[in-house]
Amino acid sequence: MLNNITTALEALPALPAPRRAALDALLKQGLPGKKDEDWRHTDLSILDQLSAADIAPSALNHDYPSAYEDGLDALNTALSGGTQTRTLEGKVELDTGLHQRLKLKVSGDVELVLQDITPSRFATFFAEIEVAPNSRLRLLRVQQADSQAQRLTNLKILLARDAQLDAVTVDLGGRFVRNDLYVHLNEPGAGVQLYGLYAPTGSEHVDNHSWIHHRAPHCSSREFFRGVVSGSARAVFNGKIFVHEKAIKTDSETRVANLLLSKTAEVYAKPELEIYNDDVKCAHGATFGQLDEDAVYYLRARGLDRDMARALLTQAFAQEIIEHISNDELREKITQRFLSRLPQGNTSGKA
Incomplete structure (x- = not known):
């Protein structure tokens, strides 16, 4: 693979020294494998198909890190060509369909949409976002790549005093998708609300890992994910909450619910808690199941055919997440995209 x-x-015409250093770090550290606990259910060997066409050109205005957290960090630097720094204001949309490495600063009330704009087979998107005191980041990450696309996304979000993160993540495509999300509640009063939906179908693979670190007193986190898995697709969810020693009065909850629409669909879900003080309120849980056939029968008795009944029940399950998307246009587009990917197709009556 390497x-x-x-x-x-x-194969690039000229490989700048910083990118060469990143490549050397990658070769030294290697990529994670199935022996790594966080990668037990996700195989990076698909990257064997990488070619020169998947690599971003070098840029003069990028910065380069002096050290790398792991092999994937080095890989992104080698492929993206370094870090861009930006300050965000108002409403911003960024392209995750390209290799990018960003350092973003948020002050005030910012709405950020991350979605595939450029169609590409393989992309790594790494971003570190600092949210200033008393600021709010409303984040929507939407991944709707085609059935051959491969995506690696790594987001690190740092919350200062009384900063708030309201995030929705949606995965409705991609042959191979891995999303890593790190949230650090670094100062008192910080809070995060995170909602996620994944719906792989066919032979797609989507893996969501999150790490939420409570490092200060009086912080809160809510994490709710839902998965709809069909065909021979595989979904992985791992959400880990760390409550550090000084983070008294922590209030945290993680829940994941999965709906399997076929006998060959696979889901691996593991919410976790790691707590280092006693003055906390924490909860977590995971559920798995199929559609309620009694509910299907009830709807069919009222004139709906079986496909329509199943689609309505599945949509209602996913709507618990989709309803948190504040952008009306994107919410409608995501709903239609979700319905079109169900085994029975789009039964909403809309194109």
């Missing part, structure tokens, strides 16, 4: 990546990078 030989293939090296060949692709060295």
Whole structure:
């Protein structure tokens, strides 16, 4: 795998020294494998198909890190060509369909939409976002890539005093998708509300990992994910809450619910808590199931055919997440995209 990546990078007309350093770090550290607990159910060997066409050109105005957290961090730097720094204001949309490495600063009330704009086969999107005191970031990440696309996304969000994060993440496509989300509640009064929906179908694979660190007193976190898995698709969810020693009065909850629409669909879900003080209020849980056939029968008795009944019940399940998308246009588009991917197709009556 790494030989293939090296060949692709060295195919560039000129490989700048910082990108060469990132490549050397990647070769030294390697990529995670199935022996790593966080990668037990996700196989990175799909990156064997990487080619020079998947690599971003070098840029003069990018910064480069002096050290890398792991092999994937080095991979993103080698592929993206370094870090861009931006201050966000108002409403902003960024493209996750390209290799990018960003450092973003949020002050005030900011609405950020991350979605695939450029169609590409393979992309790594890494971003660190600092949210200033008394600021609010409303984040929507939407991944709707085609059935051959491969995506690696890594978001690190740092919350200062009384900063708030309201986030919705949606995965409705991609052959291979891995999303890593780190949230650090670094100062008192910080809070996060995180809602996620994943709906792989066919032979797609989507993996969502999150780490929420409560580092200060009087912080809160809510994490609710729902999965709708069909065909021979595989979904992975791991949400881990860390409550550090000084983070008294922490209030945290993580829940994940999964709906399996076929006998060959697979889901691995593992919410976790790691707590280092006693003055906390924490809860977590995971559920798995199929559609309620009694509910299907009830709807059919009122004139709906079986496909329509199943689609309505599945939509109601997913709507618990979709309803938190504040942008009306995007919410409607995501709803229609979700319905079109159900085994029975789009039964909403809309194109």
